[in-house]
Amino acid sequence: MKRYLLRRAIECLPVLALVLVVGFALVRLMPGDPAAMALGEKASAAELAAERQRQGLDRPLPAQFAVFVRNLAALDLPRSRQTGREIPELIGGAFLVTLRLALGSMFVAVALGLGLGLVSARWPGSWLDWLARTAAVAGVSVPVFWLAMLLLAVFAVRLPIFPLGSYRPGDLSCLVLPCLALGLVYSAGLARVSRAALLEELTRDYCRTARAKGASRWGVLLDHALPNAMVPMVTVMGSQLAGLLTGAVLTETVFGLPGLGQLMWDAIQARDRYVLILALLFVAAIFVLVNYAVDVLYAWLDPRVRYA
Amino acid sequence: MPEGGARSGLSRFRANRLAVGGLALVAALALASLAGPPILWAVTPTHTTYQTQFPGEELSPPSAAHPLGTDRLGFDVLARLLWGGMSSLLIALAATAIALVIALAVGLTAGYAGGWIDAALMRLTDTFFAFPSILLAMVLVAAVDRPSEGGWLPAAGKSMILLFVALGATGWTGLARLIRAQVLTVRGAEYVNAARALGLSPARIALRHVLPNCLGPVAVAATLAVGSNLLGEAGLSFLGLGVVPPFPSWGSMLNDSRAFFAECPWLMAFPGLAITLAVLGFNLAGDGLRDALDPRTASGGAR
Numbered sequence: 209m210k211r212y213l214l215r216r217a218i219e220c221l222p223v224l225a226l227v228l229v230v231g232f233a234l235v236r237l238m239p240g241d242p243a244a245m246a247l248g249e250k251a252s253a254a255e256l257a258a259e260r261q262r263q264g265l266d267r268p269l270p271a272q273f274a275v276f277v278r279n280l281a282a283l284d285l286p287r288s289r290q291t292g293r294e295i296p297e298l299i300g301g302a303f304l305v306t307l308r309l310a311l312g313s314m315f316v317a318v319a320l321g322l323g324l325g326l327v328s329a330r331w332p333g334s335w336l337d338w339l340a341r342t343a344a345v346a347g348v349s350v351p352v353f354w355l356a357m358l359l360l361a362v363f364a365v366r367l368p369i370f371p372l373g374s375y376r377p378g379d380l381s382c383l384v385l386p387c388l389a390l391g392l393v394y395s396a397g398l399a400r401v402s403r404a405a406l407l408e409e410l411t412r413d414y415c416r417t418a419r420a421k422g423a424s425r426w427g428v429l430l431d432h433a434l435p436n437a438m439v440p441m442v443t444v445m446g447s448q449l450a451g452l453l454t455g456a457v458l459t460e461t462v463f464g465l466p467g468l469g470q471l472m473w474d475a476i477q478a479r480d481r482y483v484l485i486l487a488l489l490f491v492a493a494i495f496v497l498v499n500y501a502v503d504v505l506y507a508w509l510d511p512r513v514r515y516a
Numbered sequence: 517m518p519e520g521g522a523r524s525g526l527s528r529f530r531a532n533r534l535a536v537g538g539l540a541l542v543a544a545l546a547l548a549s550l551a552g553p554p555i556l557w558a559v560t561p562t563h564t565t566y567q568t569q570f571p572g573e574e575l576s577p578p579s580a581a582h583p584l585g586t587d588r589l590g591f592d593v594l595a596r597l598l599w600g601g602m603s604s605l606l607i608a609l610a611a612t613a614i615a616l617v618i619a620l621a622v623g624l625t626a627g628y629a630g631g632w633i634d635a636a637l638m639r640l641t642d643t644f645f646a647f648p649s650i651l652l653a654m655v656l657v658a659a660v661d662r663p664s665e666g667g668w669l670p671a672a673g674k675s676m677i678l679l680f681v682a683l684g685a686t687g688w689t690g691l692a693r694l695i696r697a698q699v700l701t702v703r704g705a706e707y708v709n710a711a712r713a714l715g716l717s718p719a720r721i722a723l724r725h726v727l728p729n730c731l732g733p734v735a736v737a738a739t740l741a742v743g744s745n746l747l748g749e750a751g752l753s754f755l756g757l758g759v760v761p762p763f764p765s766w767g768s769m770l771n772d773s774r775a776f777f778a779e780c781p782w783l784m785a786f787p788g789l790a791i792t793l794a795v796l797g798f799n800l801a802g803d804g805l806r807d808a809l810d811p812r813t814a815s816g817g818a819r
C-alpha cells in the first residue's frame with residue numbers, strides 16, 4: 209500500500225507541473241499588455257519599457273516561467289485589479305463558500321442517489337424501479353442552472369420559504385436551495401451507477417449463497433452487495449467532482465453565492481487576469497489532489513488495484 | 517434470443533423503446549431547428565427571422581399569435597427557440613467532432629505506441645483532465661476578445677466557432693482515456709499480430725485494424741458527449757459567454773430570462789425544456805447504443 213501511495217504521488221508531480229505551464233500560457237495569452245495595465249493609459253514609452261523590465265517581460269519565456277513559479281511559491285502576487293485585495297485571501301474566502309456548496313450537494317447526491325439505487329436494485333423491473341430510472345436519466349439531462357432557477361421561482365418567489373439572493377455568511381438557509389439544485393443533478397448519475405453495480409453484485413455467487421443460507425433480500429443487498437458495489441461508486445463520485453465544481457460555478461451565479469465560480473466570473477468581467485488564472489490553477493490543484501485521494505480510497509477498498 | 521452479430525445488435529436497439537424514443541427526440545428537435553425557421557417564414561411572414569420584433573407586445577404571455585410568448589425586446593420566443601436550437605445543436609455536434617479528433621489522435625497513439633509516448637500523452641491528458649472542462653473553456657472564451665462584426669463572418673458565427681473550439685479543445689480527455697483503454701485490449705489480439713507479421717505500417721495497423729474494433733464504446737461515449745456539450749454550451753451562454761446577441765441560443769435565452777424569472781416564467785421554461793429534452797434524447801440514444809452493443813448491460817437494465 210505504501211509503495212502504491214508513493215507511486216501515485218510521484219505520478220501527480222508532472223501533472224501539477226504541466227498545470228503550472230498551462231496557467232502560465234494562459235497569463236501570456238490574455239489580451240492586453242500587462243505593463244500598460246499596471247501603469248494606466250497615460251504612461252510614456254520609456255515608463256512602459258521600464259515597467260516591462262521590472263515585470264521581467266523582456267526576458268525569454270523559460271525565465272519568465274521560472275519567475276512565475278517562484279512568485280507563486282512565495283505567494284508574491286499582484287493584488288486584485290478589481291478589488292485591490294490580496295489574491296490568496298480572495299480565493300481562500302471564495303473557496304470556503306464553494307466547499308460548503310460542494311459538500312452539501314455531495315451529501316444530497318449520495319443520500320438520494322444511493323437511495324434510488326437501492327430501491328431499484330431491491331425491486332428491479334417494478335414501477336418503482338422504472339420511476340427511479342426515469343428520474344435518474346432526466347436528472348442527468350437537466351441543466352443545473354435551469355433547475356436552480358426553477359427551485360428559486362417555486363421556493364423563494366411563489367412560496368417564500370427560502371431567501372432570494374443575497375448571501376449571508378453563517379445563514380445556512382441560503383445554501384439549502386443551491387445544494388438541492390446541484391445535489392439533485394448529481395444524484396442522478398450516482399443512482400444509475402449504484403443500480404448497475406448493485407444488480408451486478410446480486411448476480412454473483414456469494415449473494416446467491418447468502419440468500420440460500422436464509423438472509424433476507426434487504427440483508428443481502430445491504431450487507432453483501434453494497435460494500436462491493438462501493439468500488440465503482442467511489443470512482444464515479446471522484447470523477448463527478450469536476451462536474452460538481454463546474455456545476456457549483458453555474459449554481460453560484462444563479463444564487464449570488466460569493467464562491468470560486470462567482471469570483472472567476474467577476475474576474476472575467478473586470479479582466480482581472482491574475483485572479484482568474486490563479487483561481488483556475490487552484491481548482492486544478494484541488495482536483496489533482498482529490499483524484500489522488502480517490503485513487504487511494506479505491507486501493508483501500510479494492511486491494512487488487514494496488515498491484516495493477 | 518440469438519447471441520452476437522450486428523443484426524441482433526440493431527434489433528436490440530430497436531427493441532429498446534427508450535433508446536428509439538431518444539433518437540426520435542433528437543431527430544425531431546434537429547428537424548424543427550433546421551426546417552422550423554423556413555416553415556415559420558412561409559406560414560407567418562411576420563415571423564421572418566429571429567430578430568422580428570413585435571412593438572407593444574414585449575413580455576406577453578403565450579397566446580395564439582405567439583404560442584410561447586414574447587421576450588423583453590418583443591421577439592417571438594418560438595421563433596427564437598427554433599433558431600436557437602440550430603446554434604445549440606451545431607455547436608454541440610462540432611465540439612464533439614473536435615473532441616473526438618483530438619481524442620482519437622491522443623488515444624490511438626498512446627495505446628498503440630506504448631512506452632514513454634504513452635506515459636507522456638497520458639500525463640498530458642491528466643493535466644487537461646485536471647481543469648474542469650467548462651471552467652477551462654470559460655477562461656479560453658474570456659481570454660479572447662468578444663467577437664465583433666466585420667470580416668467575412670458575422671460576429672455570431674465567430675462566437676459559435678470560438679464556443680465549439682473551446683468546448684472541443686477542453687472536453688476530449690475522457691474520450692482519449694476510453695480510446696486508449698480500448699486500444700490496449702485490442703492491441704494484443706491475433707489479427708493485430710498477423711497484420712504486424714505481414715509488415716504493415718504501424719499507422720495502417722492502428723487505423724485499419726485496431727480502430728474499427730474499438731468503435732463501439734467510442735460511439736456510445738461520443739453520443740453522450742454531444743449531450744454534455746449541449747449542457748456546456750448552455751452553461752457558457754448562460755454566463756454571457758455564448759453566441760453574440762441578437763443571434764439566439766438556448767443557453768443565452770435562459771440568460772436573458774434571468775431578470776424576469778419570477779414574473780415571466782415562460783421565458784425560462786421553454787429554452788430550459790428544450791435543452792433538457794435534447795440532452796435527454798442523446799443520453800437515451802447513447803444508453804440504448806451501449807445496451808445494443810453489450811448485451812451484458814442489457815440484462816442488468818431489463819425493463
